[in-house]
Amino acid sequence: MLKYQQIANEIESYIERHHIQQGEKLPVLESLIKEFDTSKSTIVKALDVLEKKGLIFQVRGSGIFVRRKKRKNYINLLSNQGFQKDLEKFDITSEVLQLEVHKPSEIVAQQLHIDRDQDVYYVKRIRYIEGEILCLEESYYNKAVVPYLNKEIATTSIFQYIEDGLSLKVGFSDMYLQIGKLTDKEASYLKLNSGDPKLTMESIFYLTNGTPFDYSTVIYNYNQAQFYILGTGI
Amino acid sequence: MLKYQQIANEIESYIERHHIQQGEKLPVLESLIKEFDTSKSTIVKALDVLEKKGLIFQVRGSGIFVRRKKRKNYINLLSNQGFQKDLEKFDITSEVLQLEVHKPSEIVAQQLHIDRDQDVYYVKRIRYIEGEILCLEESYYNKAVVPYLNKEIATTSIFQYIEDGLSLKVGFSDMYLQIGKLTDKEASYLKLNSGDPKLTMESIFYLTNGTPFDYSTVIYNYNQAQFYILGTGI
DNA sequence: CAGTGGTCTAGACCACACA
DNA sequence: GTGTGGTCTAGACCACTGC
Numbered sequence: 001m002l003k004y005q006q007i008a009n010e011i012e013s014y015i016e017r018h019h020i021q022q023g024e025k026l027p028v029l030e031s032l033i034k035e036f037d038t039s040k041s042t043i044v045k046a047l048d049v050l051e052k053k054g055l056i057f058q059v060r061g062s063g064i065f066v067r068r069k070k071r072k073n074y075i076n077l078l079s080n081q082g083f084q085k086d087l088e089k090f091d092i093t094s095e096v097l098q099l100e101v102h103k104p105s106e107i108v109a110q111q112l113h114i115d116r117d118q119d120v121y122y123v124k125r126i127r128y129i130e131g132e133i134l135c136l137e138e139s140y141y142n143k144a145v146v147p148y149l150n151k152e153i154a155t156t157s158i159f160q161y162i163e164d165g166l167s168l169k170v171g172f173s174d175m176y177l178q179i180g181k182l183t184d185k186e187a188s189y190l191k192l193n194s195g196d197p198k199l200t201m202e203s204i205f206y207l208t209n210g211t212p213f214d215y216s217t218v219i220y221n222y223n224q225a226q227f228y229i230l231g232t233g234i
Numbered sequence: 235m236l237k238y239q240q241i242a243n244e245i246e247s248y249i250e251r252h253h254i255q256q257g258e259k260l261p262v263l264e265s266l267i268k269e270f271d272t273s274k275s276t277i278v279k280a281l282d283v284l285e286k287k288g289l290i291f292q293v294r295g296s297g298i299f300v301r302r303k304k305r306k307n308y309i310n311l312l313s314n315q316g317f318q319k320d321l322e323k324f325d326i327t328s329e330v331l332q333l334e335v336h337k338p339s340e341i342v343a344q345q346l347h348i349d350r351d352q353d354v355y356y357v358k359r360i361r362y363i364e365g366e367i368l369c370l371e372e373s374y375y376n377k378a379v380v381p382y383l384n385k386e387i388a389t390t391s392i393f394q395y396i397e398d399g400l401s402l403k404v405g406f407s408d409m410y411l412q413i414g415k416l417t418d419k420e421a422s423y424l425k426l427n428s429g430d431p432k433l434t435m436e437s438i439f440y441l442t443n444g445t446p447f448d449y450s451t452v453i454y455n456y457n458q459a460q461f462y463i464l465g466t467g468i
Numbered sequence: 469c470a471g472t473g474g475t476c477t478a479g480a481c482c483a484c485a486c487a
Numbered sequence: 488g489t490g491t492g493g494t495c496t497a498g499a500c501c502a503c504t505g506c
Contacts, residue, residue: 002475023444029492039477041275044493052286057406059443060492061485067444069408077311077411078465172291173465174303177311179413179433179456197431197456199413208467209293209504210257210301222413222431231312231407233442236494262472273496278474294473295504443485475501482494 007036007046012055015066026056026064054230067230074228075129091130096154098124101143108140111204111215119143123154126189135220136189145213162213171208177201182219190221197222241270241280246289249300260290260298288464301464308462309363325364330388332358335377342374345438345449353377357388360423369454370423379447396447405442411435416453424455431456 011026020026027035032043047064050056058064075090104112104120112120121141127134139158141149146162153161162168178200187194198219205214245260254260261269266277281298284290292298309324338346338354346354355375361368373392375383380396387395396402412434421428432453439448 004475028490030490040479042476045475047492054406057440057442057444058492059485060483062443062491063485064492065444067406071410074410077463170467172288172301172467175463175465176305176308177459177461177463179431179454179459181431197413197415199433203465206291208291209296210291210299220413225411225413227411229312229409229411231409231437233404233406238494264472274498276495279494281473292473293504294502296472297504298473470504470506472504473502475499477499478497480494480496483492485489485491487489 003038004042004045004049007032007038007043008049010036011046011050012053015055020066020068022066022068022070024066026066028063052232054232069228069230071228074226077227077229092134093128093131094155095126095128096123096151097126098122099149099151099154104140108215112140112142112212114142114144121146121149123149123158125154129224132224133190133221134224135218136186137216137218139214139216142211142213145207145211168213169208171206171210173203173205175201175203186219190219192221192223199225237272238276238279238283241266241272241277242283244270245280245284246287249289254300254302256300256302256304258300260300262297286466288466303462303464305462308460311461311463326368327362327365328389329360329362330357330385331360332356333383333385333388338374342449346374346376346446348376348378355380355383357383357392359388363458366458367424367455368458369452370420371450371452373448373450376445376447379441379445402447403442405440405444407437407439409435409437420453424453426455426457433459 015026029040029043033040036043047056047058051058054069055067056064057067100122101119102122103116104114104118106116108120109116109118114120120143123137123139123141125137125139127137141158145168146166149158153165159170163170180198180200182190182192182194182196182198184194186198187196199222201218201220203214203216203218204212205216206212249260263274263277267274270277281290281292285292289301290298291301334356335353336356338348338350338352340350342354343350343352348354354377357371357373357375359371359373361371375392379402380400383392383395387399393404397404414432414434416424416426416428416430416432418428420432421430433456435452435454437448437450437452438446439450440446
């Protein structure tokens with residue numbers, strides 16, 4: 001484990017354990033350097049990680065302060081973790097409607113940067129949050145990257161399988177959001193009415209080496225679609 | 235200007251100028267160090283900035299590659315810039331419906347972390363993108379932080395005024411997203427129908443020192459609400 | 469195994485907040 | 488002015504990629 005990551009984790013769990021509130025001050029840099037017996041740069045890097053995660057903010061000449069969102073029951077929109085990791089407080093389950101290997105459409109082939117004669121896994125799921133319907137998801141995985149999938153994996157967490165089972169590293173993602181009205185078909189899956197609001201989120205996930213491996217379209221139930229973003233100033 | 239920020243900007247404009255495409259390789263670290271005549275750490279920091287912005291990705295043992303989103307006409311959901319800066323390709327205008335100083339409601343006072351007897355600016359605007367109605371925005375500014383506002387400022391960019399005119403630094407933000415149906419009133423502002431889909435985005439903006447100064451609720455026209463996020467792996 | 473990016477150090481110096 | 492975080496350096500060493 002990287003030293004700075006280790007330190008970041010320890011500070012994070014320290015904040016968590018001690019229920020430190022928004023605006024409360026953390027020990028000064030000098031103390032942290034001594035505490036963790038490391039160099040200044042390493043501490044600074046660890047704190048940068050936490051700052052980018054939205055857990056703290058640093059004020060020059062003043063100190064390091066805890067940032068803590070106040071609203072519960074909102075889902076973190078960022079985080080590549082395909083949920084799960086981020087929603088460990090929530091109970092997320094999945095019902096697999098379809099799982100098969102086939103050739104991609106033009107659009108899918110383009111998003112995954114493959115030829116139309118290469119195989120993809122197609123997975124259609126309904127995902128539940130605390131027993132309520134959260135979303136309808138249709139995903140395409142490049143079979144050259146994800147050579148095997150089964151219903152059991154798709155019922156739990158595909159991303160966890162990719163990272164732990166296949167030892168692949170998820171790097172980054174492009175996400176596109178749109179608002180619209182549910183079609184008849186979508187509505188029946190989500191047990192809503194045709195014409196009801198929907199949030200559509202298309203995502204392309206890439207490995208750390210830049211290979212796109214997953215193209216997904218997720219349609220959220222507007223009753224459950226509550227998201228938060230901890231912005232960190234671009 | 236900070237050296238690493240300067241370098242990041244130069245690399246960014248280099249990518250832009252040369253129309254470098256997704257996946258194309260940038261010069262290796264060693265070259266950049268020589269080119270900018272600086273230390274390795276500084277270059278690394280500059281590249282980190284660009285990576286977090288979603289412009290490049292770095293692969294150990296391989297190289298530095300350009301990342302470039304392909305879809306146009308989507309709005310960047312992140313960036314604290316209250317749009318404008320991010321939408322410089324878009325034409326954003328605002329119509330001010332209301333602008334006044336008053337005492338905050340319980341909720342507003344709480345979000346801005348002030349007492350109910352302190353003044354806030356209340357601004358209600360309709361914002362247009364390329365001449366089309368983009369959203370209805372209601373904002374509350376802590377008057378202790380933003381002592382003066384007028385219609386002209388609100389018609390252009392309030393955030394630019396805060397940063398340039400008042401020399402305040404925007405630090406970070408909490409954002410909450412929800413999907414729902416338009417009320418009669420909202421629909422009439424957006425020239426849509428009651429019951430049509432809406433995306434509601436509540437934001438609290440903080441200065442770099444952690445002071446919340448702006449609480450805004452924005453209701454987007456679902457026909458124009460197209461967003462993208464460049465995820466960078468949490 | 470050569471090339472490339474990533475981590476870590478020790479320390480100098482700078483910039484800002486706050487009293 | 489003191490305390491605190493931020494930048495920058497020069498260099499050692501590590502870890503991954505791809506030939």
